[in-house]
Amino acid sequence: MRTYLIDDDKNEVIVDLTRTKVHSSELVEFDYSTIEDNKLIDKKTIFVRQLCGQYFVSENNKKWSKISRQDLPSRMLNVDRVFKVYRGYKPSGLSGGNEGELLTQMPGKIVKINTQVGDTVEPGQTLIILEAMKMENEIKCGVAGTVKAVHVKEGDALDQGVLMIEIESN
Template sequence: MRTYLIDDEGKELIIDLTKTTVHSYDNVEYNYSTIQDNQVVNQQVVHVRKLCGQYFISTDKVAWKKIPRQDLPSRMINVDTVYNIFRGFKPSGLGGADEGELLTKMPGKVVKINVEVGSQVKKGEAVLILEAMKMENEIKSGIDGIVKAIHVKVGDTLEENVLMMEVEAN
């Protein structure tokens, strides 16, 4: 799975989880790659073990370091930089992402889709209705363009930051 780490200035770090190997119920191996300018700049294998309810991590299976249980944070601090974490997608307007990508801002259910692939849309036009927190929210196109792809269907329940639709600029 691709993970984007984007700081407040729009600089990004891309990490790909390329392989997961489950050796046993308490020992999992993760292979990661760090990508910069479409080139793999670092590859690493990390082993995670669970022992007596605690988690330990190692890169060489000799020295193990205790780590806290992770609950999938949305922000991370690395030395003096704070990163926003986005799993599986790059949000619109951040880190050079396409402004035509429409993402959920909160969990919700798709109630209505007002367009089809190939439809011409104007900036500000409601293209989808998402029910969130018992309210119907209009999801509007951020640009003038043509609907390139629709990744959801009516009735889908979505988590936060899911790519719903792509609009290609004219």
């Protein structure tokens, strides 16, 4: 799953969860990559273990550190920056287009379109399913409004930066 971390200056860090392996009911292994400015910054494997209701994390499955349970935060602090956290999508106003435009963030194929011209949409509503990097990504609306135009159809193969949907804000 792709997660976008975006600060107030619209700088972003992208975290891609690429593999999850369940070893047991207490131990899960995660592979993830960190991307910043379209460059692969880091690729890591971490292990998360639950023991007696507590959570522990390790990079080598030998030395463990206790962590607090996470309840899917919407903001995250990293040294000197506060990031807003978006799981699986980046709202349209943060994608390089205007506030009511949905642009592709990566090359992919349109699997499903969940809206049509004239529909009323709300922030967070899934408008398109885009298959990219062997994963189905939900493209969600970032503003409340009305769908003004749909520029793609199911089955279309798209490059990065293609305008898919225009939304007129309320």
